[in-house]
Amino acid sequence: xxxxxxxxxxxxxxxxxxxxxxxxxxxxxxxxxxxxxxxxxxxxxxxxxxxxxxxxxxxxxxxxxxxxxxxxxxxxxxxxxxxxxxxxxxxxxxxxxxxxxxxxxxxxxxxxxxxxxxxxxxxxxxxxxxxxxxxxxxxxxxxxxxxxxxxxxxxxxxxxxxxxxxxxxxxxxxxxxxxxxxxxxxxxxxxxxxxxxxxxxxxxxxxxxxxxxxxxxxxxxxxxxxxxxxxxxxxxxxxxxxxxxxxxxxxxxxxxxxxxxxxxxxxxxxxxxxxxxxxxxxxxxxxxxxxxxxxxxxxxxxxxxxxxxxxxxxxxxxxxxxxxxxxxxxxxxxxxxxxxxxxxxxxxxxxxxxxxxxxxxxxxxxxxxxxxxxxxxxxxxxxxxxxxxxxxxxxxx
Numbered sequence: 395x396x397x398x399x400x401x402x403x404x405x406x407x408x409x410x411x412x413x414x415x416x417x418x419x420x421x422x423x424x425x426x427x428x429x430x431x432x433x434x435x436x437x438x439x440x441x442x443x444x445x446x447x448x449x450x451x452x453x454x455x456x457x458x459x460x461x462x463x464x465x466x467x468x469x470x471x472x473x474x475x476x477x478x479x480x481x482x483x484x485x486x487x488x489x490x491x492x493x494x495x496x497x498x499x500x501x502x503x504x505x506x507x508x509x510x511x512x513x514x515x516x517x518x519x520x521x522x523x524x525x526x527x528x529x530x531x532x533x534x535x536x537x538x539x540x541x542x543x544x545x546x547x548x549x550x551x552x553x554x555x556x557x558x559x560x561x562x563x564x565x566x567x568x569x570x571x572x573x574x575x576x577x578x579x580x581x582x583x584x585x586x587x588x589x590x591x592x593x594x595x596x597x598x599x600x601x602x603x604x605x606x607x608x609x610x611x612x613x614x615x616x617x618x619x620x621x622x623x624x625x626x627x628x629x630x631x632x633x634x635x636x637x638x639x640x641x642x643x644x645x646x647x648x649x650x651x652x653x654x655x656x657x658x659x660x661x662x663x664x665x666x667x668x669x670x671x672x673x674x675x676x677x678x679x680x681x682x683x684x685x686x687x688x689x690x691x692x693x694x695x696x697x698x699x700x701x702x703x704x705x706x707x708x709x710x711x712x713x714x715x716x717x718x719x720x721x722x723x724x725x726x727x728x729x730x731x732x733x734x735x736x737x738x739x740x741x742x743x744x745x746x747x748x749x750x751x752x753x754x755x756x757x758x759x760x761x762x763x764x765x766x767x768x769x770x771x772x773x774x775x776x777x778x779x780x781x782x783x784x785x786x787x788x789x790x791x
Contacts, residue, residue, distance in 0.1 A: 401610035401651060403562070405554065407658040415452065418549045421556035422455030428526035429548060432462040432490075432518035433538030435470045438477055442664065446536070446543045447478060453548060456483045457530050462522035464491050464513060468790050475791055488525050488787035490518045495786045498779075505775040511766050515617075516633040520766040523631070525784050527623050527769065532556065534565075534620035539664040541574055550657045551620045563653040564645050565620045568613035569662035578733045579723060580666055584615045586716055586739065587681045587746045588639075591688065594711035598704050604695035607646055608688070611656055614642060615684070618659070625649055630765040635680040636687025640765070643691040669742055673749050681746055682753035689757050700754060709750050716743035 397406060429450065437443045450459065459481060465471050471489045478485040489495065491513060499509040511517040519535065526533045532555045534548060547567075554562045571581030579585065592609050599605070608614055615638045621629075628648050632640030645654060670676025692698045700708065720739045727734035772779055 401606060403655040405655055405657040407660050414549050415545055418553065419455040421553060425531045425556050426457040426529060427532040427552060428458040428460055428530035429456060430460045430462060430522040430526050430533055430535045431538050432515050432522055435463065435465045437538040438474055442539045442541050446540060449543055449545050451481060452545060454482045458526065459483060459485045460522050460526045461487045462490050462518035463487055464518060465489055471791055486525055487791065488521055490521050492787060494789045498782055498786045502776060507767060507772065507775060509766060511633045511764060514633060516631050516637045520631040521783060523626050524769050524780050527626050528780050528784065531623045532620065533626055535618060537617045537664060541663045542661055547659055550659060551618065554655050555620055555622055561653055562655050563622045563625045563649045566611060566656045567616040567618035567659050568656050569659040572661055572663060574663045576733055579727060582742055583677055583681055584613055585723060586719060586742050588614055588684060590712050590715040590719055593715050594708055597711055598707055599698050602696040604646060604691055607651060608642060614639060627770040628768045630768050632687065633764045633766065635683035639684055639687040643694065646695060669745060673752060678745055678749050682749050685753045686757040689754060690761060690763065693761065705751055705754050709747055712750060713743060713747045
């Protein structure tokens with residue numbers, strides 16, 4: 395715990411509560427607010443989503459809960475709707491890959507828009523944002539696999555946005571990723587890839603404004619964030635594992651840094667991804683796409699691209715910084731009497747190092763990625779698409 399501030403306004407976890415839930419409900423009356431949860435149907439068979447549902451039941455002032463669901467059949471969608479039947483506020487289950495939705499979005503090809511995207515979280519988030527922003531001024535996104543979810547999560551994420559006098563448009567979560575089962579550090583993609591990557595790039599290209607901005611976030615890969623409607627309408631949505639970094643780049647383009655905050659959610663645990671046996675699997679694939687998102691952000695926001703010589707330097711720098719981080723995390727774990735497998739962490743750094751050059755070369759060969767257009771642009775082509783998408787996503791339920 396600390397009280398330091400930096401480039402990004404930081405809301406710390408000091409442990410003082412008071413009557414937080416009561417105050418939160420009053421805040422929700424001031425600004426209509428939706429919570430968005432993108433998920434696969436398999437999450438309904440796991441305990442985390444049941445915990446999330448039971449916690450949200452107490453937030454009676456919520457305007458709407460939007461579930462952006464990828465399902466294989468209508469029966470799965472109906473089961474998901476029944477799962478949330480007892481909530482004290484409206485619940486919209488958006489069947490993101492339903493035949494009606496796909497047909498509707500394909501029709502926009504006539505306007506030169508590719509809205510089908512690739513099935514995944516980015517596509518679900520884009521649809522969910524469109525549905526949620528029809529009648530809400532504030533939207534918060536949470537993943538469906540959070541094992542430590544409590545009412546403090548939505549309270550702390552949304553409170554900075556419920557009073558417009560704070561001037562905040564975007565809130566990003568940060569937290570301590572710890573396993574509930576082992577108490578060991580998790581979050582390797584952030585600890586051993588993104589952290590060393592940003593530090594290495596700073597040494598290579600200097601401290602430009604975009605790099606400084608990314609390094610201002612304590613957990614840039616956090617999947618939990620909240621935003622106001624005016625910002626959400628202007629966010630392009632990436633369709634790969636670069637979603638979180640890509641969204642930070644979009645936020646950077648659209649609002650002043652003084653309108654951004656990050657919030658400490660404390661201890662946090664959700665599903666863990668394996669490192670993968672090849673560069674096309676697990677965390678290796680994920681980090682390859684994160685790298686391209688960072689490099690694209692450098693191009694868009696600092697007009698900088700890496701040369702062949704810099705790519706070679708990046709490999710050397712990254713490995714050195716990564717090894718230094720492993721030593722730091724080892725000491726941190728030891729003093730806190732937490733288990734730490736230093737050998738496996740070192741192996742992770744080696745594998746992350748090996749993906750840098752291939753991923754960067756692939757990006758240089760094809761730097762333009764698929765991004766779903768922002769909703770403000772889409773509605774200039776088809777002003778009723780938000781309502782039509784909402785109807786298509788619930789057809790037959």
